[in-house]
Each structure stands twice: as C-alpha cells, then as structure tokens.
Amino acid sequence: MPNAEPTNQLRERVEDGGVAVGVLDSTYSPTLVEFYGDLGVDFVWLDFEHGGPDPWDGPTVENLLRAADRSDVELLVRLPDTDPTLVRKALDLGVRNVFLPRVETAAEIEAAVKSARFEYDGEPGNRGLGSPRARRWGLRENYVAVEDRETMVGTTIETREAVENIDEILAVPELGFVFLGPLDLSVAYGHPGEFDHPEVQDAVETVRAAAVDAGVPVGGLAFGMDDAAAKAENGYQILNLGSTTGALKEVVTGWLDEFGARE
Template identity: 35%
Template structure:
C-alpha cells in the first residue's frame, strides 16, 4: 500500500522535491500535494508524533500521490519496524556514525535474504495480509536514506557507498557544521570541503540528497548531481508566509506613545 514513486523517479535519473514535515496536520500535507511536491520527510526526530499520527500522515501522502519518508528518531529496531509496517515509502535515519551502523540498519529494515526485519503480514503495509509477495516487494521498493551529518560519516563515505541496499546519502549541512567545530556556519571551508567530499565519492554510486532554501543553492546542488531535494520545512515556510503577511499591517501597529 505504499507509494514508491520517489524511488522509481530517482532510479530514472529524475530530481525529486520534498520537505521536512514537523506538524501533525493532514491538511497541510494535502496542501503540499496540491502544490506538486513529490514527498514529505515526516520528522519524528525533532517533531512530536505518535505512531498513529505518522500512519495517518502516510495515508494522506498516498492520497495525494506523494511518497512518505519517515525520519525516525534513531535507528532502534522498534522505530524502524513501526513506520515500515504502517506503509511508509521509506526511512531516513539520523545520527549514525559508520558504515557498520548502516549495515545494521539495513538488517532491521529489510526482509530475508537482505535482512532480518520482523514479519507480520497483517500490517497495513502488506494490505493487512492481502499482498502475497509483500516481503519481496518491500525489499525492492522501500527507500533507505541515511544522514551524513557528522565527520565520522564523511570519513567513512567510501564504505558507506559500497552498501548496495542503501539508496540515498543525505547531507545535513547544519549538523555537519557542528560536528566539524563550526556550529551554524555551513559556509565554512571545512564544511564545504566535507560536502564536496561526500558528493565526489557518492556521485554515480548513490542518490544524493540535502536541504535547500533558495534557488541559487538549488541550482548549484542539482548541477552537481544532488537529486533528492528537501525544500526547507513546513514550519519554516509557514513562518515565512506569516511574517510576510504581518509586514503588510506592521505600519498600522500602535506607536510607543499609544497613538
């Protein structure tokens, strides 16, 4: 029952566009679909979601023709299992620090013979037991993305790109800047060099993703082969829209003397 459109588009060489999603609002998810986004990254690491809320957002994404990628809080087996059993199109896992940890993640996310994911065909992803070839299909269609957001992952990028079941390496400039000792300064030469290294090694071997917030950055990354694009987040865009609206009535605010 999950939508694997994003994985298929990436495999066809297309660029796909999504956004981090941090609020429990199916209505806002629908607006993303109406605007033409390809996927949402439901942020269970920094957002506040129950398993049931995530499942309903997965349903909403399916209805709107979008893929649902869940950024899990971590790589714990229960978190991986819940979102995939709910029918998520894929997972995006933060905070890992080595290719060995990613191989263990694959074990949790894939069924035999690629992994050891717990099997329960009565789950939503398997159509509650109505999809006879579910395990084979899930292995083939589930997208697996991991964050490259610390210096350890950058140093292990060669081994990371050698893992066949890994689909996307997602560059996190903000966390990477902190890991390299320059918090909040993604333009620091050390951070830029690390990003360059990841793109250089991963190009042609893995799909590459990152977060962008302006057209110049988008053009630059796409030209370098980054085709899995997260455009800001719902909260960032809502904040921008509200600030823009408030600017219209700012001149009508009372002055300090009460006039």
C-alpha cells in the same frame, strides 16, 4: 484496491535519474501532508528526530500515512534512532522511505538496512513477516517481493566519523541514499551554525563527490531556489525546498510589513 502493488514514486524518480523535491512539515499535520500532495511536491519530510509525535505511536503515524496516500505523495521519515526494531516498525506501518540519524559506521547502517529487507545481498534479511498495515493486513499479494523492491532506507551524513567512513558507508548493499546535514556537520567540525565554513563545505563536497561516483543518490537542504538549481546541477537528487513554518514566516511577515507600510 488492496491487492494493487504500491509504487514508491520517490525511489522511482531517483532511480530514473530525476530530482525529487519536497517540503519539511514541521507541524506534523495530516491535513498539510494531504495539501502538500495536492500542491504537487514529490515528498513530505517528517522529522521524528527533532520533533513531532513518538514514532512508536502507530495510530498517529498511520493518520499521516493515510493523508499521504490520499494525495499520492511519498513520506520521507527521519527516525530518531538507528534501532533496527524501529526501522521495522515504521515500515510495517506503511512507511516506504526512512533515513537514519547520526550514523558513524557502515556496520550500523548495514544492520538497519538489513532489518528492512526480507532478502538482503543474496542472504536472508532481518525483516519480520507478519500481516501489518503495509501488507493490508494480509490482503496484499506479492508482499515480500514488492516491499524489498519499493522500500528505500537512507542515512544522514552529519558527523566527522561518517565523513571519514564515507567510502565504506556508500558500499553498504541496498543503501537508498545519503542525505547531507550541513547544520549538524557545522557542529561536528566545531563551527556551530556556520554551514558555509570552508571546513564544513569541504566535508560536504567530500561526501557529495564520493556518493555521485558510487552511484548512490544524494539528498540535501536547498537554501533558496538558486541553491536548489545549483545542487540539482551538481548531482543532488533529493532536495528539501523549505518547511511549513518557514513558508508561513515568509508570507505572514510579508503581510505584516505591507500592512505596516500602508498605515
């Protein structure tokens, strides 16, 4: 029904204190987005920073959103830039969950979060009031109130500056979550690829502890199911369990190894 009020199930899950689990679809396939939803994941991560279609390409993004709608799964979209205009574009297409790359200051995040709101922290927001797909082209009732309630904007913490400014970042009104990027932090701290380096782990723990204390949901990558369970116990509420290509690699190499063993 076009007038039905949409519910952001990812936001609902974390606000209720639960843990949302998802998969990175590195193929950017509407078919796989739909399939992942049928499999029962809470979200499909689409990373437009490191690959995929141009996020300005409305029709392509809309097809991914239609697939998500079909199987009742949320998209978690990482944008390639913090540009408030790009944030508004994604939301107007119907994305409800976006997160920002390579931020360094609270002011940068606040500008993006404010651009996603009609009302922000008791004042007017910076979102444009049109009749885009998110509004069902003018058919959706209570559009302003629903969008402000259901939209979630988060940020990746993946630079030294962001770690140093974490308290100010966590104080940004309506910040939906912080997502820890240990791989990029390993680069930022001079240890590329060594995400288990003590200096990198100290940075990760600094952010995790501060976010939990501030009541801001924490997201991150799970390196195996034991790590996922440990992170959930440690306060993480948004966990990426793996990727399409990673799952295919594991299965296909397993097939090939088994076949070779039987030759």
